[in-house]
Amino acid sequence: MPYFYALRRILQPGCPFGCRPAPWLLGLLLAWACLGSPARAARPYWDVSYDSLAVTLPRQPTDEARLQTLQHLLDLRPTGAQALPLLDRLLALNQQLGAFEAQPYRSLRAGVALWQQGKADAAALDSMHRAIAGFDRVGRPIPWILIDLAGLYNRLNRMEDRRRYYETRLAYYRVRGAVQNEAACYMSQGGYYRRMGDYNRTLNSILRAADLLKGYDQRLYVRELLVAGDVYAQWGNYARAAQYLNMAQRLPDFRRIDGMAREYTFLTLSRGYARNGELATAQHLADSVLAARVPDPLDQQLSRAYGMVQKSLLYLQQQQPAAAAALLARAQRLDDSLHVPMTGKLGEFELDAAWARYYAARHDDAQAEKHWLLAYQKAAAAQIERLQPEYLKELVNFYTRRGQPAQAQRYANAYIRFNDDFTAAQSVFHVAQYEGERVEQAQNAQIGALRQQQAVQAVRLRLGQWLLLGAGLAVVLVSGLVVFIYRQLRTNRRTLAQLRDTQAQLVQAEKMAFLGELTSGIAHELQNPLTFMKSFAEVSTELVDDIDGQAAPHQNGSQLRGEILAGLKQNLQQISQHGQRASSIIKDMLEHSRSGTGQRVPTDLNALAEENLLLAYQALRTQSPDFSAQLIRDLDPHLGPVAVVASDLGRVLLNLCANALHAVRERQRELALVPVSEVLAAPHYEPTVTVRTRRLSGRTVEIRVCDNGTGMPDHVREKIFQPFFTTKPVGEGTGLGLSLCHDIIAKGHGGTLAVDTCEGKGTEFIITLSPA
Known part of the structure; x- marks a missing residue:
């Protein structure tokens, strides 16, 4: 899926967050740029790193410069752990210089002190409100105070108050063009709607904030792009998620987060x-x-x-x-x-939800139930509407698995009520949007009606003049069109007849070409065994002549006769063997022509696969008694009967299993020729053939036959399904096995036969069937 490949690009070498310049050097340069002139010092330098700016504080040459640096530090982290010491130094220094109104900073200090104590959050909120009002009065941008204040509202669980407050401040800042504060309000609104599970309005707020942040704080802009990507991913729109994550990754300031x-x-x-x-x-x-x-x-x-x-x-x-x-x-x-x-x-x-999943994995239902309930209660108390339906669904599934229908029904009803309430709330929004669209449509319709009336009047004026001329032109055009259509029909008929003749010729030529190729392949494949049979027959004739040509018995005559008879016997065996090979080629070709003609019947694929794996293994053991391999069956117990031609599919499985066993035996033989020192250094090799079955989506089933044998190079893999192509020594293969398998699967069953191989590591054949 594109979203997750876009995420992977963010972590490529050379792009992580770690490559940054030395903080002290960056701090000195930024401090000079920020404090070098009154014009620059008049506005907060939002894009500077807090750590870099903190390094420059002890090095400032004057009290005025130290005062401005303290202000910038508080602009960037007004509620952090170092906020109180910085505020104390700022207020003490300003008492000496009298550079600005101190009331907003005093209110900020009081609010931060109460906030960090965690005992008087309501009083802290009031102090923060007074501080914001004071800064607004003097016109100083305070985006980070507005951003951090959302956390205090969350701790107090006053979500509706939070929404109303930021809507009020947003209207105030939009009128005055305070883009920094306006962006902060949009960011808080996005967090609120995300908490409520309203992704549409979440993204509206986040993207509005990003457009404003682009002009003054590149790092926050990058962060909001990442947030937009995360929200789109949660919403299920991975294409949009990838778009915003890619956009953030390409920006230079991505590294400075x-x-x-x-x-x-x-x-x-x-x-x-x-x-x-x-x-x-x-x-x-x-x-x-x-x-x-x-x-x-x-x-x-x-x-x-x-x-x-x-x-x-x-x-x-x-x-x-x-x-x-x-x-x-x-x-x-x-x-x-x-x-x-x-x-x-x-x-x-989501700590409690994580505990619940842990206890569910340990099958500790009592603890899992406790933590799911605790997670839901906390989400409900905190009014996090994005998590409440998820936890309700988990509770329904939990009680259903435990066989407690009453409890499951209770939380299912709560889940339905929650979704109904959320849908009703969304309906209000959509209705309001529709009413606005309806007014706009009515206005557009009125304008269109007026334009239509004007057009009708103009047409009526010109209609009398053009009516006769139009009628005459129509008669001429219709007559010309009839003649053109008649001639075109005659032309099309001749062309169609020519195309049919050409098609018949092409079909015949293709048949002849295929017949020529097939005949050439047959001649080539049968030539070898016939040549051998001819040679052995000639040698046998000469041996017979030698027996008949003995002039008289001599001392070694009986011994020579025995050797000649043994040679004759061996030659006859070779003739028989090559005759069987010619018969095998003809048999495989006949099977090629008959593939896919059987009747499909419901078949136990697991039993069919295991039976043919054992048949192939026993056949190879008969040829090589000292050979052994590990046979692994990974068979899906829920596969069920599948409609196939059992004999044809069994032939495919037997062929694939036999090829796999030959591949692992060949690799074992190759390793036996490696020097002992290299064998000891290499890991132990155990010939292994695995057969897997499983059901994919719908009625599609999959069979895999894999081995850890020699594998195949690319030039071999490209030709393995071609008729008469084989990598086995002369006399051991006809080159029709895999070609026959491919035809049985593709033509006889409408499936696919694919191969995945790596030279020196192994091969896997994948059969995919979609029963009709």
């Missing part, structure tokens, strides 16, 4: 690969989250908790519950100490 945005990116990509079944890459990305360094200690612990949950889910997908349990226990300890909210900067923290 750091902090929690970087961790969010790794988690997003890990989930995407996990959904696609690429667990090794997904685990590598989860490990990157655990190994990454985030400057803020609290954010560092939060990112590790998210990374542990993600990696534990990957272990559960790989059926490694013990490894998942260790990570979940560590994540639980972090959750107990940090009180991680259900939703945060890195998305939803």
Whole structure:
């Protein structure tokens, strides 16, 4: 699927996040650009790295420069772990200089202090509101305060208040053209709608924010493109997801993503690969989250908790519950100490759902039930409408598996009610949209009616003038058209007759060409055994003449006669052998002509496959008693009867199994000729032939015959289905076996026969049947 190949490109060498210039050098250059002139210093430098800017703070030559650097640091991380010390230094320095109004920063300090204590979130929210109002009054952009404030609303679980507040601020900033704050409001709206499971409005808000961010903060712009890709992936539109992820990856600032945005990116990509079944890459990305360094200690612990949950889910997908349990226990300890909210900067923290999946894997139903209920209760309490239907569905499946229909019905009803409420809410939006469209359509219809009336008046004025002329032209055109059609019909009839004659000639020529090719192949294949038979017959005649030509018995006459008779016997055996080979060629050709003519009947493919595998093995053991191989049967117990021509399909399976056994025997013989020192250094080789059956989608079934034999080079693989092509020594094969197999599958059963091979490693033949 294109989405997951686009994700793979993001991780190519030379493009990861690690290639960045030295932070102190970048910080000095950015500080000079930011503080070198009053014009530059008047606006926050949003695109600078926080760490690089922090390095320049002790090196500022004046108090004014230090004051501006402190402001920029707080613009970038107004609520982080270092916010309170920075605010204290800023307020103390501003008290000396009196450079700006201090009230917004005092309110910000009060709000951040209460927020970090975690005991008075409502009071913290009020202080943050006062700070935002103060900054709006003096006209200072504060996008990161607005972005971080959404987390406080989430912690208070005041989702409707959050929606109303950001809608109000958005209207305020749009009127005043404050693009930084407007973008932050759109970002918060996108997070709200995503939490509610409304992907359509989520993407509207995210893409509006991205368009605004493109003008002043390239790293946030890249991050919003990644968010858009993740939302499209969750929505199921992988083509759009790939488009936005590719767009983000091509931007130079993609490499500069750091902090929690970087961790969010790794988690997003890990989930995407996990959904696609690429667990090794997904685990590598989860490990990157655990190994990454985030400057803020609290954010560092939060990112590790998210990374542990993600990696534990990957272990559960790989059926490694013990490894998942260790990570979940560590994540639980972090959750107990940090009180991680259900939703945060890195998305939803689904620890309880991960525990539920772990206990389900361990078949501990009591604990699984407990954690599924806890996960649903937390999602409902936090009003995360994106997760509630998912958890309700898991509860329904859980109680259904346990045979508790009453409980299953209860949560099924809740799931239906939830979806009905969500659909009703969406209907209001669609109705409102429809009313707007209806007004626009009415206006367009009115304009169209006026234009139509004008056109009708103009036509009426010209109609009288052109009516007679038009009638005359119509008569002329109709007459000409009749003549043209008549002549065209005659031409078409002659052309059709010529095409039929040409087609018959082509068919006849193709038949003759095929007959010539077939005759040439027959002559070539029968020439060898007939030549041998002729040669051995001539030699036998000469031996008989030698016996008759003995003049008189002598001392060694009886011994010579015995040798001649032994030679005659050997020659007769060779003649018989080559005669059997000629008969085999003729028999295979007759089977070629009869392939696909049998009646299909329901057949147990598992039994047919095992029977022919054993027949091929016993036949080879008869020729080479010292040969042994491991036979593996991976047969689908739920395959059921399949309508096939059992005798023809058995011939195909016997041929494929025999070829596989010959390939592993040949490789074993080649290894026997390798020097002892190389054999000891190489891994032990055990000849193995595997037969697999399984049912694909619908009524399609698949049979695979694979071996670890010699494999085939490309030039051999391209010709294996051609008649009379064989790689076996002269006398051991006719070259019709695989050609016959292909015709039986393709023509007789309407299926496919494909081959997958690697020289020196083995070969796999894949039969796909779609019974009618």
